[in-house]
Amino acid sequence: MEPASHGLRESATFDRATIHAIQRAAETGIYDIRGWGAKRRLPHFDDLLLLGASMSRYPLEGYRERCDTDVVLGTRHAKHPLRLSTPVTIAGMSFGALSAQAKEALGRGASEAGTSTTTGDGGMTPEERGHSKHLVYQYLPSRYGMNPDDLRAADAIEVVLGQGAKPGGGGMLLGQKITERVAGMRTLPVGIDQRSACRHPDWTGPDDLAIKILELREITDWEKPIYVKVGATRTYYDVKLAVHAGADVVVVDGMQGGTAATQDVFIEHVGIPTLAALPQAVRALQELGVHREVQLIVSGGIRGGADMAKALALGADAVAIGTAALIALGDNHPKYDAEYRRLGSAAGYFDDYQDGRDPAGISTQDEELAARLDPVDAGRRLANFLRVMTMEAQTLARACGKAHLLHLEPEDLVALTIESAAMARVPLAGTNWIPGAGL
Numbered sequence: 225m226e227p228a229s230h231g232l233r234e235s236a237t238f239d240r241a242t243i244h245a246i247q248r249a250a251e252t253g254i255y256d257i258r259g260w261g262a263k264r265r266l267p268h269f270d271d272l273l274l275l276g277a278s279m280s281r282y283p284l285e286g287y288r289e290r291c292d293t294d295v296v297l298g299t300r301h302a303k304h305p306l307r308l309s310t311p312v313t314i315a316g317m318s319f320g321a322l323s324a325q326a327k328e329a330l331g332r333g334a335s336e337a338g339t340s341t342t343t344g345d346g347g348m349t350p351e352e353r354g355h356s357k358h359l360v361y362q363y364l365p366s367r368y369g370m371n372p373d374d375l376r377a378a379d380a381i382e383v384v385l386g387q388g389a390k391p392g393g394g395g396m397l398l399g400q401k402i403t404e405r406v407a408g409m410r411t412l413p414v415g416i417d418q419r420s421a422c423r424h425p426d427w428t429g430p431d432d433l434a435i436k437i438l439e440l441r442e443i444t445d446w447e448k449p450i451y452v453k454v455g456a457t458r459t460y461y462d463v464k465l466a467v468h469a470g471a472d473v474v475v476v477d478g479m480q481g482g483t484a485a486t487q488d489v490f491i492e493h494v495g496i497p498t499l500a501a502l503p504q505a506v507r508a509l510q511e512l513g514v515h516r517e518v519q520l521i522v523s524g525g526i527r528g529g530a531d532m533a534k535a536l537a538l539g540a541d542a543v544a545i546g547t548a549a550l551i552a553l554g555d556n557h558p559k560y561d562a563e564y565r566r567l568g569s570a571a572g573y574f575d576d577y578q579d580g581r582d583p584a585g586i587s588t589q590d591e592e593l594a595a596r597l598d599p600v601d602a603g604r605r606l607a608n609f610l611r612v613m614t615m616e617a618q619t620l621a622r623a624c625g626k627a628h629l630l631h632l633e634p635e636d637l638v639a640l641t642i643e644s645a646a647m648a649r650v651p652l653a654g655t656n657w658i659p660g661a662g663l
């Protein structure tokens with residue numbers, strides 16, 4: 225707690241943010257809805273460090289020795305797995321939450337960097353299909369915008385069971401974003417707040433997932449990889465169930481994962497951190513003997529090459545980014561600060577996703593605002609960011625003596641805190657102690 229110079233003492237329990245939340249609730253009578261992921265501090269990749277090579281390990285020379293970055297996703301059953309140049313993909317973000325220009329820019333940026341992008345709740349737009357070399361099509365509980373032609377037009381299918389920001393909950397899209405085009409794709413009335421379903425309408429349990437995956441394979445002639453995405457909660461069991469149901473790729477989205485709009489209480493109090501979920505997922509795959517055969521994508525708070533390198537070292541095959549991709553496109557840029565402040569927010573706070581008045585033209589359906597985003601320029605910025613992420617990860621991997629990013633391993637990591645050591649199952653730095661190991 226900050227010591228106040230005037231002698232007043234802030235309560236750790238009823239701090240100013242808590243008092244403000246109570247006052248806001250008392251005044252409005254409605255709960256707080258916002259975008260972005262958990263804002264509280266959680267154990268994360270910052271709490272891990274990589275051990276570079278020295279005497280007992282042999283580092284690779286940055287400019288002369290290769291460190292490859294390619295990854296293949298969907299090798300288990302699909303006739304056409306996805307071959308990506310870098311193990312960072314763009315996570316599913318809905319057209320509706322994002323403008324058509326933003327979706328196009330994501331496709332352009334991902335394609336330039338040799339990776340995939342993903343549709344989202346509300347279906348596939350021609351802009352994103354046209355500009356995405358590898359497009360993953362989400363099959364969601366809401367079924368908004370779902371149609372078999374788009375399934376066949378995609379390069380992979382992602383069955384969404386949940387998101388890290390709101391496992392157990394459905395999506396939200398406020399009425400101001402439900403324009404005629406968005407409403408038409410979702411068969412909804414224009415201008416009315418929408419909630420997406422929290423579970424698939426035709427399933428009562430994991431057996432139904434197996435049936436659904438088979439159906440999707442038949443519709444797409446066994447060509448496309450089928451991903452299963454879960455929000456991080458009981459990850460060890462969920463990953464095992466997804467593998468049993470026939471998934472080619474499992475996507476685990478941790479609690480820091482972004483969202484377009486959800487209740488704040490949900491974002492901050494449900495799910496487990498990405499760092500805690502990842503080793504559980506890897507253990508589940510290893511116990512089934514399918515680690516690396518069923519690929520693992522991890523998301524939720526991935527911000528750069530260091531996070532990516534650490535996630536890969538813990539056993540992920542790739543990471544996915546949402547929030548970082550939007551920032552790279554130009555969202556929350558300081559040049560829009562005055563406009564964000566007029567919305568009651570500020571650049572860097574991301575409390576404007578749900579409102580649909582994003583001055584950067586990204587999380588909006590307002591035609592004038594959306595026209596501010598040039599998809600070519602924004603796509604180039606995203607491609608630059610993806611390249612930097614990849615080069616950062618390569619730098620770290622070479623320092624650990626690895627000729628491929630996927631050769632990074634848990635043995636390359638130590639933890640800075642007891643919590644992160646216990647969650648990541650790597651030793652506390654300077655010791656050989658892994659709290660809880662053997663349990």
Ligand SMILES: Cc1cc2nc3c(=O)[nH]c(=O)nc-3n(C[C@H](O)[C@H](O)[C@H](O)COP(=O)(O)O)c2cc1C
Nearest residue numbers: 315316317318344345481482484524525545546547
């Ligand atoms: C604006 C926005 C829209 C999103 N829409 C969807 C969606 O339609 N379907 C979905 O599965 N996840 C959705 N997500 C979650 C992302 O797919 C991903 O799980 C999350 O953003 C990863 O965390 P990160 O933002 O910290 O990178 C959305 C996230 C954002 C920021």
